[in-house]
Amino acid sequence: TNSLTTVWRLFKNLSEDQQRYEKQLIFEHPAFVKLCQQLLRDSRRMTRADLVFSLHAVVNLGVPQNTLLVQTLLRVCQEKLNQLDNRCISVLATTLAGLDKDKNVSALQAGLQLLVEQRIPSIRDIFILQNLMKCMGKDAPVFLKKKLEMAVLKEIDHLTYPNARRVFLGLVAMNYCSIPILNACSKKIQENIHDAQFWHLILILEACHSLQYRNIKLFSTVADYVNSTVCLLDKRQIILFLSAFETLGFQPSELMGVFAEKVTEDSQFLDLKSLLIVLRVYSRLNYLPRGQRHLFFETLHSCLNKYLPQISNTELLKAVYSLCVLGYLPHRALDQLLQKDSCEGLILSGDLYKEKKEMMLRCVRTCMELDSPSFMKPAFVPTENSSSLVSLNLRKAREALLELLGDESMFRQNVQLPYKYHIDFEIKMDSDRKKVLPVTATDNHADTSVQRLAFLFVPLSAFCLGTTHPQGKLAMKKRHLSKLGYHVILVLNKKFQEMTNEDAVEFLKGKIYSGNA
Secondary structure, eight states, rough: OHHHHHHHHHHSSSSSSHHHHHHHHHHHHHHHHHHHHHHHHHGSSHHHHHHHHHHHHHHHHHHOOTTTTHHHHHHHHHHHHGGHHHHHHHHHHHHHHOOOOHHHHHHHHHHHHHHHHHHGGGGHHHHHHHHHHHHHTSSSSSHHHHHHHHHHTTGGGGHHHHHHHHHHHHHHHHHHOOOOHHHHHHHHHHHHHHHOHHHHHHHHHHHHHHHTOOOOHHHHHHHHHHHHHHHGGGGGHHHHHOOOHHHTTOOOOOHHHHHHHHHHHHTTTTTOOOOOOHHHHHHHOOOOOOOOOOHHHHHHHHHHHHHHHTHHHHHHHHHHHHEEEEEEEEOOHHHHHHHHHHHHHHTTTTTTHHHHHHHHHHHHHHHHHHSSSTTTOOOOOOEEOSSOOOOOOGGGHHHHHHHHHHGGGOOOEEEEOOGOEEEEEEEEEETTTTEEOOSSSSSOTOOTTTEEEEEEEOOOOOOOTTTBBOHHHHHHHEEEEEETEEEEEEEEHHHHHHHHHHHHHHHHHHHHSSSOO
């Protein structure tokens, strides 16, 4: 056992290329063959710790699972399962997690699950608990996940930074979101942020995304720490952080500003994959660098032009879409994208992403028209009421408007506009925003004495996390509605629904009328 575990400890610290070479030498070595034969003979006489650690070492060194040696060790572990202490259970669980399902593995996993259930109350070591969380996995019964959660919470006061990080990943492995545990782990990580390694922080952010856990304090702490160490990081590492924050819908504005400067100073490091990530991040999080917006766009556009001869149609669509959402039209890329061959090759009948690609192409064409410098505000915008029925989450708003304005003729609901844009409520007012006009009074958009208000009741997810800063698609819609002659008012629907009826009326009153009305 000591020989095998020592070989494994040395082996695991090698690079992949070294491991391949050393593995061949190990397997061809006559002493290794003798060692395996001895292990096979003595397996039933070994102590529980030697047995479990030998299996762990043999499996991790790459001895095939279907060999007599591995199968014998699995069967002996079944026989001695009740004799295993908590540490051995943890090591065995780790080993089994790396094996394919077969008769012996399934039997041992079933027995181990029953044993873990019995032993959980006696386990005081968070390291062992988090390891069991990881190894029991997402297929563990809910009651077992809850037992593991309660055991961790009992020991939460003794949590260290390394264990906090591991518990995070253990919850991901179980696909189990325990807010009390995650809050405690987040606090410990924030306290020890300067001890965190680059990859650890990336894994923590990815874990938050997997568990749909949103902790603005944690994200801000990580973003500030990365920003303070940005000169020590490789540019591709910064891109990984930005990508992780983008999946969480969190805008690390200072970090994005610093990275935008780095891009404009020298963009040579941006390969096609990195460029597409950067475009996606800045587009979705709707970040435009202060003072160097045009230079930043021009730099990204220049990078994109460099890759036009080799880029695929799908990648080209993603890149162009991202720039269009930000309000920038990359003309060369647009010309290539909208060629007949490119468009026909993009949307195939069996494509799983057909609808998404059609939506992106529609947005690109809309941006080409509305964001063009030559676009003039139309004198007339054709509108129609898509339905007289108001969805459940807009009924409160409708009732508040009726109470405030007194009549259904003073507003329109579910208004459908060109370019597939939709408005929840439309209100017409005089130019001073002091008087509401009946919606049938005029349809002349060019009439400067009439203001059109467009109310959009939007979900929390349409804003960057913890802010009222709209994400890319909502910002684009707001920009385009303004081009069509509307004054757009964004209302956070969740917050509005929590208001009393009286507060809802007062809130809309403040949004509709000007301050001196």
